[in-house]
Amino acid sequence: MEVQEIKFDTLGGLSDEQFFAFCQANKQLKFERSAEGEIFIMGLTGSETGTRNANIIIYLGIWNLKYKSGRIFDSSTGFKLPNTAVRSPDAAFITYERWNALSESEQKRFAPICPDFVIELMSQSDHLPNLQAKMQEWIKNGCRLAWLINADTLEVHIYRADSSVTLVQGADSVLFGEDVLPNFSLTLGEISL
Numbered sequence: 001m002e003v004q005e006i007k008f009d010t011l012g013g014l015s016d017e018q019f020f021a022f023c024q025a026n027k028q029l030k031f032e033r034s035a036e037g038e039i040f041i042m043g044l045t046g047s048e049t050g051t052r053n054a055n056i057i058i059y060l061g062i063w064n065l066k067y068k069s070g071r072i073f074d075s076s077t078g079f080k081l082p083n084t085a086v087r088s089p090d091a092a093f094i095t096y097e098r099w100n101a102l103s104e105s106e107q108k109r110f111a112p113i114c115p116d117f118v119i120e121l122m123s124q125s126d127h128l129p130n131l132q133a134k135m136q137e138w139i140k141n142g143c144r145l146a147w148l149i150n151a152d153t154l155e156v157h158i159y160r161a162d163s164s165v166t167l168v169q170g171a172d173s174v175l176f177g178e179d180v181l182p183n184f185s186l187t188l189g190e191i192s193l
Helices: 016-025 047-067 096-100 104-108 128-140 188-192
Strands: 003-006 030-033 039-042 070-073 091-095 117-121 145-150 155-160 165-169 174-176 185-187
Touching (some): 047 070, 047 117, 047 188, 070 096, 091 096, 117 128, 128 145, 128 155, 185 188
Parallel strands (some): 117 145
Antiparallel strands (some): 003 039, 030 039, 091 117, 145 155, 174 185
């Protein structure tokens, strides 16, 4: 997904309320904000990436319907991280316990919480070093498990709360939710079905 940066330094940046209002006034676009206040326009994905993302959400949703462990979020959801960045993963999960600790007002905006689990799906226009930095940001802000999936090369970088990173390769590779998503598994090749 092509990313374009918007500079607001001459305006003194945008407050949380102004950024939320800006995003709501431009719902046809997807934005992220870095901890430094830089705003990025996230381009639309191609059909293939959209299908893969939908498949991931379906698998997570089916698992969550069975185990009722928390909330599943899609790629249009923004989260305000502890470092003040507002990020939007392709898929996310937050336990009910943590989600329900937020006020109703916090749940309706960019929730001030880092998901327990995130997936970032690499598209053809993404740059691996940028996504790897974003994955590290998720982990540093409290994410317990994160998958960076490149469905074209059938590779997944698995990031864990202990700062370890594991590379898994091959269509038959099975990804596990570990202690974050108990009993959840996904075969890498299933993403592209």
